[in-house]
Amino acid sequence: xxxxxxxxxxxxxxxARWGLIDFTSERNLAAEFAQKLGTKLSxxxxxVSSLSGGNQQKVSLSRWxxxxxxxxxxxxxxxxxxxxxxxxxxxxxxxxxxxxxxxxMISSELPEILGMSDRVAVMSHGTxxxxxxxxxATQDKILSLSLEMA
Amino acid sequence: xxxxxxxxxxLLVLLLVLAFAAPEFFRLSNLRELLVNNAxxxxxxxxxxxxxxxxxxxxxxxxxFAIASVMxxxxxxxxxxxxxxxxxGVITGGLLGSINGVLVAGLGIPSIVVTLAxxxxxxxxxxxxxxxxxxxxxxxxxxxxxxxxxxGEALILFVAIAVFAAFAWASVNLQAMRxxxxxxxxxxxxxxxxxRPPRVFFAVFVSMGMLTGLAAVLNAMRFSEVQGNAxxxxxxxxxxxxVVGGASITGGRATMIGTLLGVLLxxxxxxxxxxxxxxxxxxxxxxxxxxxxxVLMDARGPRRVHVAATP
Numbered sequence: 140x141x142x143x144x145x146x147x148x149x150x151x152x153x154x155a156r157w158g159l160i161d162f163t164s165e166r167n168l169a170a171e172f173a174q175k176l177g178t179k180l181s182x183x184x185x186x187v188s189s190l191s192g193g194n195q196q197k198v199s200l201s202r203w204x205x206x207x208x209x210x211x212x213x214x215x216x217x218x219x220x221x222x223x224x225x226x227x228x229x230x231x232x233x234x235x236x237x238x239x240x241x242x243x244m245i246s247s248e249l250p251e252i253l254g255m256s257d258r259v260a261v262m263s264h265g266t267x268x269x270x271x272x273x274x275x276a277t278q279d280k281i282l283s284l285s286l287e288m289a
Numbered sequence: 290x291x292x293x294x295x296x297x298x299x300l301l302v303l304l305l306v307l308a309f310a311a312p313e314f315f316r317l318s319n320l321r322e323l324l325v326n327n328a329x330x331x332x333x334x335x336x337x338x339x340x341x342x343x344x345x346x347x348x349x350x351x352x353x354f355a356i357a358s359v360m361x362x363x364x365x366x367x368x369x370x371x372x373x374x375x376x377x378g379v380i381t382g383g384l385l386g387s388i389n390g391v392l393v394a395g396l397g398i399p400s401i402v403v404t405l406a407x408x409x410x411x412x413x414x415x416x417x418x419x420x421x422x423x424x425x426x427x428x429x430x431x432x433x434x435x436x437x438x439x440x441g442e443a444l445i446l447f448v449a450i451a452v453f454a455a456f457a458w459a460s461v462n463l464q465a466m467r468x469x470x471x472x473x474x475x476x477x478x479x480x481x482x483x484x485r486p487p488r489v490f491f492a493v494f495v496s497m498g499m500l501t502g503l504a505a506v507l508n509a510m511r512f513s514e515v516q517g518n519a520x521x522x523x524x525x526x527x528x529x530x531x532v533v534g535g536a537s538i539t540g541g542r543a544t545m546i547g548t549l550l551g552v553l554l555x556x557x558x559x560x561x562x563x564x565x566x567x568x569x570x571x572x573x574x575x576x577x578x579x580x581x582x583x584v585l586m587d588a589r590g591p592r593r594v595h596v597a598a599t600p
Contacts (some may be wrong), residue, residue, distance in 0.1 A: 140474055140541075148471055149482040155464040202482065 142153050142190070145198050150205035172201035177227055195222025200231070211235065230254060234262035245283040261285050267281045290537030292586065293547040299579075300554045303561055311564035319560070325442045325511070327556040328449035329504035330526060331549065334534075335456050336500035337527040338548045342473045343395065343493045344540025345400040350527060352411035352502045353385045354520030357505035359415065362424030362515030365431040371510075378509070379502040383413065386498015386532070394487035394492060400494075408524070415517065424515035432513045445507050454501070457545040469493065474541030529553050529576065533583045552578070 146169040154165040157271055169183035178197040180190060187198055196216070203211060216232070217225040230286045232255060236242050246252050259276045261284040263270045268284045307314045314320075332349060340347045361378035365371065385407070409428050433441025460466045472479040474488045479487055534551030536543030558579070559572050578591040 140470065144467065144471075148467075148479075150482075151464055158464045159462050160464055162465060196438060 140186060141184045142173070142178075142187055142198055144207055145187050146172055146183070146201045149202050150207075153206070168205060169201070172204060175204075176201060176231055189285055191221075191224075193220040193227070196220050196224065196228065197231075200228070202217075204235075208239045210243070212243045212245070215247065217245065217246075217248070217251060247280060252270070252276075252281070253278065263287055292406060292583075293550060294364040295586070296534055296547060296550040296554060296583075300550055300557065301427055303531040303554070303557055305559050307557075307564060308551065311561075312562065314564045318599050321442065323483065323556060326443055328445045328550055329502060329508040330556070331449050331552045332500050332504040332507060333527045334530040334548050334552050335452060335545060336504075336523075337531045337535060338456075338534075338543050338545060339469065339493045340400075340497050340530070340533050341536050341538060342469055342540060342543045342568075343472045343486075343490055344476065345490060345493065347371050347386075347389060347400065347404045347494065347497050347526065348524040348528075349389060349404040349408040349411060351523040352408050352415070353382055353498055353501045354505045354508075355516075355518060355525050356385060356411055356415050357382045357502040358509045358515050358519045359419060359424055359517060361506050361509050362427060362431070365427055366424060368428070371430050371434045375503075375506040375510075378506040382502020382505065383499040385493045386501070387491070389492035389498070390491035394491040397487075400490075406568055419517045421517055427513060429517070432510060434510055441510060444453050445510070448503070448507060448519065453502070453545060455547060460545055470541060526555065529580045531580055532587070535583070535587075537587055 143165050150168070154161055154236070155170055156258055158253050161237055166183055172178070173183060176197040176260065178194050178201070178232075180194065184256045190198065200216070215226050220228070229251070230245065232242060236257075244252075244255060246255075253276060256276065257272070257273050259271045259273075259281065265286050268287060271280065333354070336350070337347065357378045360381040361374050364374040364377040367379065367488055389400070389407055392398050392407075393400045429435060434444055436444060452599070460470075463577055466480070468484050469489055471482065472486045476486045479489075505519070508519065528550035531543060531548050532538060533554055534543070534547030534549070536547060555576060558576060562572050562575065563569065
């Protein structure tokens with residue numbers, strides 16, 4: 140499927156009228172998010188599979204941003220993408236949070252957690268072991284909490 | 290569109306060879322017969338395109354076709370006007386398709402198992418009811434819909450072309466078709482995007498049944514009697530045409546134009562061999578080789594990337 144089709148998938152009702160897809164508003168939606176997220180693409184009608192991993196991830200993120208959610212849950216949002224794209228995704232998540240979106244990010248990468256989070260809930264053996272504020276969260280504390288035997 | 294282009298090119302080459310080897314193939318009467326013979330096939334193949342797009346398969350359509358044919362004949366014999374009898378055939382197909390739909394979408398049984406069961410069950414159920422009899426003594430308004438052979442043939446071609454045009458348009462413009470492409474491409478990603486794959490699958494099997502019913506009507510109205518054993522092997526021809534037309538057998542990629550080209554290619558090969566003086570025994574073998582080639586092209590094509598987005 141194309142980049143435009145992937146972007147509009149969760150928000151099809153907003154680009155369709157009477158069950159018919161309005162290709163102009165679909166293209167505009169895809170172009171808007173490609174610009175916001177800095178997705179590098181030749182055309183929004185190119186197949187998603189033609190993009191690099193990081194840019195595919197951005198298209199995937201566009202899909203979930205397109206319906207305009209209040210809460211965004213991200214599970215390992217930077218897994219398997221290169222360093223540059225990772226930094227961009229981090230910047231983007233920061234912007235979204237600054238605009239007032241509640242973001243629940245699930246990650247197993249400590250630097251990412253420490254760099255991004257306002258609050259950190261440390262999971263251990265399937266339960267939340269502790270909830271730390273930004274100030275009290277350190278690498279040692281998170282590690283020891285997560286490894287503690289329940 | 291790359292695979293559709295290869296299918297189109299193969300068809301073109303075949304027609305070119307025929308133009309030199311057997312120009313009599315292009316006589317108007319021969320071409321007309323070829324098209325009328327394959328009109329029902331096109332309608333069925335369009336339905337199969339939907340099923341394969343969804344990542345499923347329906348091998349029960351031959352049996353659905355037989356039941357819808359007999360039902361149409363019986364209704365016509367009971368004195369219903371031809372449009373009503375035809376509607377009855379389409380509805381019968383839709384109801385039979387909904388059996389598959391409930392079992393696949395509702396219970397989550399693999400479609401190959403479900404439709405194998407309904408293929409055998411429906412075919413033998415029909416045999417039990419009709420005891421192999423044909424529907425005879427049909428009213429004059431049944432054959433060619435009472436329009437005479439020329440008018441009837443024109444009607445058959447018109448219906449098949451209209452169905453094709455409608456689905457070709459819908460597959461690009463309709464929101465519902467977008468949901469089908471997304472679901473077939475990656476059912477889990479589609480579910481996460483708020484689509485309910487079971488609903489899509491149910492709709493696909495009902496559509497397949499209705500199109501099979503319509504095809505049964507288009508086929509039955511060419512004759513003065515309705516056979517009780519029509520449509521044997523129909524599913525194989527339909528699947529072959531769709532695959533030759535460039536569809537991915539794992540779902541998510543197929544076009545209506547590809548299916549049209551697939552139907553035409555398989556339709557031309559048989560007569561082409563006859564005109565070229567090749568024994569008819571080779572026909573199935575050559576058809577099989579073409580299907581194998583199409584599936585191999587699908588399997589060896591560019592790998593689809595399933596990172597996070599739907600390809």
